[in-house]
Amino acid sequence: MPPLGATDLSARDRQLRVAHLDADAFYVAIELLRHPELRGKPVVVAGSGPRAVVTTASYEARRHGVGSALPAARARRLCPDAVFLPPDFRAYREVSARLMRLVRSHVEKVEVVGLDEAYLDLEGLYSPRAAMRRLVVEIERSLRLTCSVGVGPNKLVAKVASDADKPAGFVVLTREQACARFASSPPAIVPGIGPKTAARLAALELRTLAALAAAPQELLIAHFGPNMGRELARRARFEHDGEVGSPRKVASESRERTFDTDLRDPQHMREALARMASELCHSLAAHRRIGRTIGIKVRLDDFTTVTRAHTVPEPTCDPALVSEVALRLLSQYAPARPVRLLGVRVAGLSAADASSHDAEPARGARDSTGTGGRARQLGLPV
Ligand SMILES: [Mg+2]
Numbered sequence: 001m002p003p004l005g006a007t008d009l010s011a012r013d014r015q016l017r018v019a020h021l022d023a024d025a026f027y028v029a030i031e032l033l034r035h036p037e038l039r040g041k042p043v044v045v046a047g048s049g050p051r052a053v054v055t056t057a058s059y060e061a062r063r064h065g066v067g068s069a070l071p072a073a074r075a076r077r078l079c080p081d082a083v084f085l086p087p088d089f090r091a092y093r094e095v096s097a098r099l100m101r102l103v104r105s106h107v108e109k110v111e112v113v114g115l116d117e118a119y120l121d122l123e124g125l126y127s128p129r130a131a132m133r134r135l136v137v138e139i140e141r142s143l144r145l146t147c148s149v150g151v152g153p154n155k156l157v158a159k160v161a162s163d164a165d166k167p168a169g170f171v172v173l174t175r176e177q178a179c180a181r182f183a184s185s186p187p188a189i190v191p192g193i194g195p196k197t198a199a200r201l202a203a204l205e206l207r208t209l210a211a212l213a214a215a216p217q218e219l220l221i222a223h224f225g226p227n228m229g230r231e232l233a234r235r236a237r238f239e240h241d242g243e244v245g246s247p248r249k250v251a252s253e254s255r256e257r258t259f260d261t262d263l264r265d266p267q268h269m270r271e272a273l274a275r276m277a278s279e280l281c282h283s284l285a286a287h288r289r290i291g292r293t294i295g296i297k298v299r300l301d302d303f304t305t306v307t308r309a310h311t312v313p314e315p316t317c318d319p320a321l322v323s324e325v326a327l328r329l330l331s332q333y334a335p336a337r338p339v340r341l342l343g344v345r346v347a348g349l350s351a352a353d354a355s356s357h358d359a360e361p362a363r364g365a366r367d368s369t370g371t372g373g374r375a376r377q378l379g380l381p382v
Helices: 011-015 026-034 072-078 089-106 128-143 155-163 175-181 195-203 209-214 217-224 226-236 266-286 319-333 359-366
Strands: 018-023 043-046 054-057 083-085 110-114 117-121 147-152 170-172 252-263 289-300 305-316 339-347
Touching: 018 128, 018 155, 026 043, 026 054, 026 089, 043 072, 054 072, 072 083, 089 110, 089 117, 089 128, 117 155, 128 147, 128 170, 147 155, 155 170, 155 175, 175 209, 195 217, 209 226, 217 226, 252 266, 252 289, 266 289, 266 319, 266 339, 289 319, 305 319, 305 339, 319 339
Parallel strands: 043 083, 147 170
Antiparallel strands: 018 117, 018 147, 043 054, 110 117, 252 339, 289 305, 289 339
C-alpha cells in the first residue's frame, strides 16, 4: 500500500481547496421538523403584513413559482394551497448555531456567511470530498437537515457549485469544469455580479458567462472602468483568490422597515426609528463593530427617498447616541408627506477591538439608558 501523505494527492484533489455548504430551504426545513404533517406540501415562510415578502419556500411551493423575496400576497395567488407560516428567527438562529458548531468540529477554518451558509477551507485535508460527505451525513443525522455542497479550487467555484444541484446537491468542479458547465448561464449566477451589472452586461450583448469571459478587455474597461472591467472578466473565468475567513470588509450596517400603513404621526416615526437604532446597535455590538457616520433614510408615500447623515467625533455603537442623532436628523428633515419607509445606518465601520474605545461601545450597547444628552456634549446639531 502506498504511504498516506500529501504527495499521494491527485492533482485534481489538490485543486479542491474550498467548499461552500448551504442548507436546503433552511427556514422551511426547520418548520417541517416542528410540523411533520406538512411534509410534501407547499410551505411558505413569510411575514403577514400587506407588504410582507417570502423568506423561504419549500421545493413544492417553488414549483408554483414561489421564491424568496416574492411579495407574500403574490405568493398566495400563485399557490393558494400553500401553508403560510410566520418566520421564527429565534428558532432559526438556534439551529444555525448548532449547524455551525458541527461544521467547525469537522473543519478548522470556517467563514460563516449567513444563518445557513458557510465557506470551509479544505486545504490540508487528505480527502476533501470524503470529509465533506461525512459532514453532510453527520448534519443529516444529528440535525435532520439536508445541505447542498459545492467543492472547488476557490470560493467562486464552490458557491456556484453548491447552488447548481439543490436540494442535497454535491457538486465537485475544477475551475475549467466550472467554466464549461456554466458557459451558457447568465453572468449573475456568479457572486459579485449583481442585477444592475448584469443588466449593463446584457445591454452589451454579454448574456452568458462564456460571452463575458470572451469579451475584449478594452470593451469591459471602457464600460466599467479598469478595476471592475478586469474583475468581471476574472469572475467570468471563475478566477478568485479570496481566502476563506477573510470576508469582505463591512463598511456599513443598516436597518430599514417598510410600514404596513404609511406613518403620519411624527411620534410613531420617532418610535419606529428609535427601535431600529437600538436593534442596529445591538447587532453592531454583537459583531464588535463601531462607526462614526450615522444616517437615516426616509421614503415618502410618493416614493421620494431622501437620506441624511451626520458624522460624530468618535466611532460608536451606543444606541442612545445613534438614536439621538437619527431622531434629530428626522426632525430636521420633517417629512412633508406620509412616510412609507424609515431606515437608520451606521457607516465608516471599524472593529471595536482595534480601537482604544474598545470596552465603551459594548457597554453602551447593553445599557441603552443614561447616556441621553451625549449628542449635545459632542457638539451635534440641536
Ligand atoms: Mg440555503
